[in-house]
Amino acid sequence: MEELFDNDYIKMMQALLKDEYAAYLDSFKRGPVNALRVNTLKIEPSAFIKKLTLHLTPVPWTKDAFYYAGDKENLSKDPYFAAGLYYLQEASAMLPAEALNVQEGDIVLDMCAAPGGKSTKLLASLKNQGLLIANDISASRANALVKNLELFGAVNAYVISEDLTKHKKRFKHFFSKILIDAPCSGEGMFHKDPGVLKNYRQKSKAYYTDIQKALLDTAYELLMPGGEVVYSTCTFDPLENEGAILSLLQKHPDMHIIPIDINYEGFAPGIEYGGYDFHHALRLYPHHLKGEGHFCCKIKKDGKLIIPHKQNFNIPKINLPKPFNELELLNNGKLISINDDLYRLPDHYFDFNKLRTLRSGLKVGSFKNARFKPDTALALALNPQNFKAKISFKHDDIRINKYLKGETIDLCGLDYHEGYNLICLEDYPLGFAHIKNGIFKNSLGRGWIRP
Ligand SMILES: C[S@@+](CC[C@H](N)C(=O)[O-])C[C@H]1O[C@@H](n2cnc3c(N)ncnc32)[C@H](O)[C@@H]1O
DSSP states (O other): OGGGSOHHHHHHHHHHHGGGHHHHHHGGGGOOOOEEEEOTTTOOHHHHTTTOOSOEEEOTTOSSEEEEOSOHHHHHHSHHHHTTOEEEOOGGGGHHHHHTTOOTTOEEEESSOTTOHHHHHHHHHHTTOSEEEEEOSOHHHHHHHHHHHHHTTOOSEEEEOOOGGGGTTTTTTOEEEEEEEOOOOOGGGTTTOTTHHHHHHHSOHHHHHHHHHHHHHHHHHHEEEEEEEEEEESOOOGGGTHHHHHHHHHHOTTEEEEOOSOOOTTOEEOOOBTTBOOTTSEEEOTTTSSSSOEEEEEEEESSOOOOOOOOOOOOOOOOOOTTGGGOHHHHTSEEEEETTEEEEEOSSOOOOTTSOEEEESEEEEEEETTEEEEOHHHHHHSOGGGOSSEEEEOTTOHHHHHHHTTOOOOOTTOOOOSEEEEEEETTEEEEEEEEETTEEEEOOOGGGOOO
16 A cells, blocks of 8 residues: 555654554555444434344444445445435544534534535434534535435535635624534545545645635634534644644634543544644544544634524415425425425525525425425425325335336335325335326436436
């Protein structure tokens, strides 16, 4: 592996790790370790582990994730994945969202969110209360973010694609918690993808450090007094970690590093940098634990945290046809029409005017020729107990795969209703189908159909 590194990288890692450098190199022989995180909005981890026949062992720094021995591709094809029961995520990348310790009413910003590994965890910690703004500057990457949040059943979330450095004044002091999972030179990913090495050499250090410092400065402006930021990267380079944070602390004396309240013997402390002690930051190295590597640091702004109550805002009522007008989720929410699409806005007000917005809350459906068609995102966010017309299949029923491929299903022997039916895998919704005169019409949205 070392032959792939350039001299600067070798020198940096030797200076950082000293006599542990050989152990670091050895860790590459192990190959990647696979892990998944359970969607606690849909299922408890203790119930989930009974569902898969795989051997699962807990990831020590979080209660909702497991290492698995098995093929990643198979797990991404499992129908439980299509029902949003879990997310496949590298284990050390699970720490930052855990460290932010989001609580139900928080107003949370995930500044660099795509494809959504950490946003899905933030959403689950919020228990779909409060507000999540998931942002990524890359609109194409943000599409994957939308899909992953919808799979998880997101209701109180916006997905935007913005350069937030341009909105410092507009959203000043708006957020109680902010995650910056910063773009970086990414050596933490060398295990998973040696291709990162090529990219690593193409971009200068200054390219990343300039963005990282700008993101930290923006987070400072957007954070409420008393609020907290977690800054993370998957690089080991002190310049992009301790160095970036030092520049924030020097500019803003009301920002202080605070301990991350998670203990694991494999975590290493941050290093001393520029005369400043970063021992409360955490460095995750692949030779100390089962993970590719990460840096994570928590910073708090002085002041008393006061999270404002939900703002009451009025918009004209939109009427839905039966049975959708009987759903509490939609009756209690504010519905807005954007072009032909209908959204249920998050309960907490957020001014998304003129922002590049990919999702304004839950996409409920669309009106075509004055007919309402429910969206797959709505199905994934529903509690099936609240929807009478449903058809449930067992995990090994081949009709599940037919449904996920967008095909039609023979209704023989099935209990169904005329009109829209919620198609479920056991108790977990997958999407809708429309049934008229005994003919099944698959209503899975285009982006949800499997090849
Ligand atoms: C390390 S990845 C984020 C991974 C993500 N947090 C997850 O857990 O799935 C960094 C992301 O930052 C985005 N990015 C780069 N510069 C940005 C900026 N100035 N503002 C917002 N996002 C940015 C990139 O498009 C990329 O998706």
